[in-house]
Amino acid sequence: MSALYDRIGASYSATRGADPRIEALIKDALGDARSVVNVGAGTGAYEPTDREVLAVEPSATMIAQRRRGSAPALQARAESLPLPDQSFDAALAVNTLHHWTDLRAGLRELRRVARKRIVIFMRDPRRGQPFWLTEDYLPSLDPSRKYSAVADAIGEELPSVKALPFALPRDCADGLFVAYWGRPEMYLDGEVRRNISNFALAEEGNLAEGLARLKADLASGEWDRKYGELRRLESLDLGHRVLVAELA
Numbered sequence: 001m002s003a004l005y006d007r008i009g010a011s012y013s014a015t016r017g018a019d020p021r022i023e024a025l026i027k028d029a030l031g032d033a034r035s036v037v038n039v040g041a042g043t044g045a046y047e048p049t050d051r052e053v054l055a056v057e058p059s060a061t062m063i064a065q066r067r068r069g070s071a072p073a074l075q076a077r078a079e080s081l082p083l084p085d086q087s088f089d090a091a092l093a094v095n096t097l098h099h100w101t102d103l104r105a106g107l108r109e110l111r112r113v114a115r116k117r118i119v120i121f122m123r124d125p126r127r128g129q130p131f132w133l134t135e136d137y138l139p140s141l142d143p144s145r146k147y148s149a150v151a152d153a154i155g156e157e158l159p160s161v162k163a164l165p166f167a168l169p170r171d172c173a174d175g176l177f178v179a180y181w182g183r184p185e186m187y188l189d190g191e192v193r194r195n196i197s198n199f200a201l202a203e204e205g206n207l208a209e210g211l212a213r214l215k216a217d218l219a220s221g222e223w224d225r226k227y228g229e230l231r232r233l234e235s236l237d238l239g240h241r242v243l244v245a246e247l248a
């Protein structure tokens with residue numbers, strides 16, 4: 001099964017570990033669910049270890065990076081889950097919906113296989129604070145349009161969904177696109193960028209000018225003059241939300 005992350009995910013686990021605060025948030029949102037299907041599970045970063053879990057993931061490269069002893073993984077896509085109706089208490093999807101080819105079909109599949117609730121963790125860039133990297137340096141990486149479509153599809157397919165904002169800690173352990181909002185030097189690191197799909201999918205040539213300008217602004221102190229206060233904040237709301245849809 002060919003998959004995007006077979007191409008871009010080879011070193012994913014190097015910078016994309018689970019952040020314990022996001023982990024706690026997700027565990028809380030799963031509530032009393034005793035069985036969980038984790039769709040778009042990747043390397044298994046946010047899978048709870050205190051309940052029965054099945055991972056569903058299309059990329060063999062990502063499945064190969066799952067830790068020994070982690071939950072069993074099924075190679076499949078969200079749009080067509082090879083699972084019976086209502087076979088898990090909860091369906092979980094973490095930072096994956098924006099990759100699904102047919103988002104609505106995937107959401108309908110989550111609803112079909114879950115008995116009690118659906119838990120989604122994602123960023124909606126239309127919420128929270130503007131992100132300096134896309135505002136000032138790399139506007140071509142602004143994912144707002146794509147995420148608007150994701151948020152609209154969720155609203156239509158899961159009308160009962162409730163959203164809880166999550167301010168991203170400055171030392172976030174999961175190297176997400178916006179994780180380095182207060183550690184700008186990290187965006188100059190090629191390995192960090194390789195494990196962020198927004199960067200990995202972009203043409204290198206389109207990023208060169210913005211990255212060069214960021215490097216120069218960091219060296220001259222210009223970045224700190226404009227944004228230096230971010231280095232002192234503990235956390236920042238950049239639009240991450242945990243979404244919970246109760247089904248029962």
Ligand SMILES: C[S@@+](CC[C@H](N)C(=O)[O-])C[C@H]1O[C@@H](n2cnc3c(N)ncnc32)[C@H](O)[C@@H]1O
Binds near residue numbers: 016045099101
């Ligand atoms: C950014 S990673 C997140 C992985 C994991 N949930 C985490 O938080 O570490 C996105 C994952 O979605 C998977 N993915 C892409 N298209 C998918 C689809 N159509 N159905 C299910 N998963 C998909 C990718 O292969 C990748 O593992």
